[in-house]
Amino acid sequence: MSAGATGAEGGGSASSVPPAGMTAKHLAEVVQKVAAASARAGRSAPARLVAVGKTKPVEQLRECYDAGHRVFGENYAQELTEKSPAMPPDTRWHFIGHLQSNKAKTLVKAVPGLAMIETVDSVKLANRLADACVEAGRVEPLGVMVQARSISHWSPYDPVAVVNAVS
Numbered sequence: 548m549s550a551g552a553t554g555a556e557g558g559g560s561a562s563s564v565p566p567a568g569m570t571a572k573h574l575a576e577v578v579q580k581v582a583a584a585s586a587r588a589g590r591s592a593p594a595r596l597v598a599v600g601k602t603k604p605v606e607q608l609r610e611c612y613d614a615g616h617r618v619f620g621e622n623y624a625q626e627l628t629e630k631s632p633a634m635p636p637d638t639r640w641h642f643i644g645h646l647q648s649n650k651a652k653t654l655v656k657a658v659p660g661l662a663m664i665e666t667v668d669s670v671k672l673a674n675r676l677a678d679a680c681v682e683a684g685r686v687e688p689l690g691v692m693v694q695a696r697s698i699s700h701w702s703p704y705d706p707v708a709v710v711n712a713v714s
Contacts (some may be wrong), residue, residue, distance in 0.1 A: 569612060620643045666693070
């Protein structure tokens with residue numbers, strides 16, 4: 548499992564699974580580090596840890612689930628829609644990165660445990676997600692993180708308009 552790292556990892560293929568218990572052991576170590584960092588920062592509760600399964604087999608995600616973890620992230624819509632049905636229904640999913648607006652409806656419909664979209668960067672995507680949620684009959688609001696560039700970076704998106712669209 549990735550702990551927020553990007554890029555290819557060395558050694559092994561995406562289909563290889565580490566020895567039984569190894570993924571859960573690594574997860575426990577990361578959870579401890581997050582809890583310690585949160586305590587040092589004076590947080591009343593630890594920061595939320597999203598276990599990113601990027602290209603990892605569902606067996607590794609299931610090992611983390613069996614160890615008590617419930618929040619997982621993917622950055623490919625197709626991979627998320629394939630893994631979601633293989634996990635228990637109380638699994639909470641985050642879509643990480645840019646989501647193409649033409650995939651919003653499919654993702655919302657195929658992943659009932661979809662809890663967060665990281666990142667909504669346009670009014671068009673916000674509207675597509677809102678429409679997809681209504682069409683899917685979602686009762687729980689879908690969390691979103693709005694991408695906004697600083698003034699020093701040009702962006703074709705108006706962050707205020709995006710925030711208003713997701714509100």
